[in-house]
Amino acid sequence: MANASGFRGQKQTNGYFVPLGNCVTRITQYNGASGAGGSFLPGAFTTADWTAAGTGAGALLSSISSIGQGGLLKDMGRTVVSSNRTFRKVQLVCPTATGVSGTSTTNNPYFTGYIELGTGNAGAAYANVAPVAYMPGLI
Numbered sequence: 001m002a003n004a005s006g007f008r009g010q011k012q013t014n015g016y017f018v019p020l021g022n023c024v025t026r027i028t029q030y031n032g033a034s035g036a037g038g039s040f041l042p043g044a045f046t047t048a049d050w051t052a053a054g055t056g057a058g059a060l061l062s063s064i065s066s067i068g069q070g071g072l073l074k075d076m077g078r079t080v081v082s083s084n085r086t087f088r089k090v091q092l093v094c095p096t097a098t099g100v101s102g103t104s105t106t107n108n109p110y111f112t113g114y115i116e117l118g119t120g121n122a123g124a125a126y127a128n129v130a131p132v133a134y135m136p137g138l139i
Contacts, residue, residue, distance in 0.1 A: 014075035014137050017090060017115065021131030023064040023073065027051050027113040028087070028128075030080070045087065048113035060111065063094040070095050073132065076112065087114040 029048040033041035051061060063071025071094045078089035092111035115130035 014077050016075060016093070016135045016137070017073040017088075017130070017132035018067075018135050019064045019069070019071065019073070019131065020067050020133055022066060023115065023130050023132065024051055024061045026115055026128060026130040027073075027090070027092075028116070029113050030087075045114060045116075050111055051113070060092060060094045064092065072135075073115065075134075075137070080114065084119075086117045086119040088117055089113070090115050 025047065027048045028045040030043055031046055032043035060071070063069045064073065071092065073090035074093045076089040076091055080087040080089075090113060115132065116128050117132075118129040
């Protein structure tokens with residue numbers, strides 16, 4: 001029996017986020033917290049370590065500094081929702097990225113992080129929403 005959706009055995013690839021403005025300071029990382037005696041404390045989103053000045057990723061980061069610079073943020077398929085805020089995991093894709101192999105000893109050799117999307121009330125209430133447009137992937 002054929003699958004009614006027509007996509008039997010196929011997986012939809014994730015799309016990309018195209019920068020419409022400076023996204024360098026909008027890429028965050030999740031830092032989990034720990035507690036004593038089995039207690040659980042929530043973590044927090046902070047600016048990704050690899051986006052800081054002096055990390056050697058300057059040429060790569062300039063590709064997402066404004067529209068038309070050639071860099072993209074690949075949608076990695078993970079969403080985190082917290083208090084009406086939505087974060088999406090992304091990976092920097094840049095035409096000049098030659099060292100994104102995971103062999104580096106830095107904190108984040110794959111240039112991944114999270115961007116906040118303007119969903120719900122987050123577009124007006126928070127100043128850290130990434131200025132991006134979504135470009136769907138292929139089916």
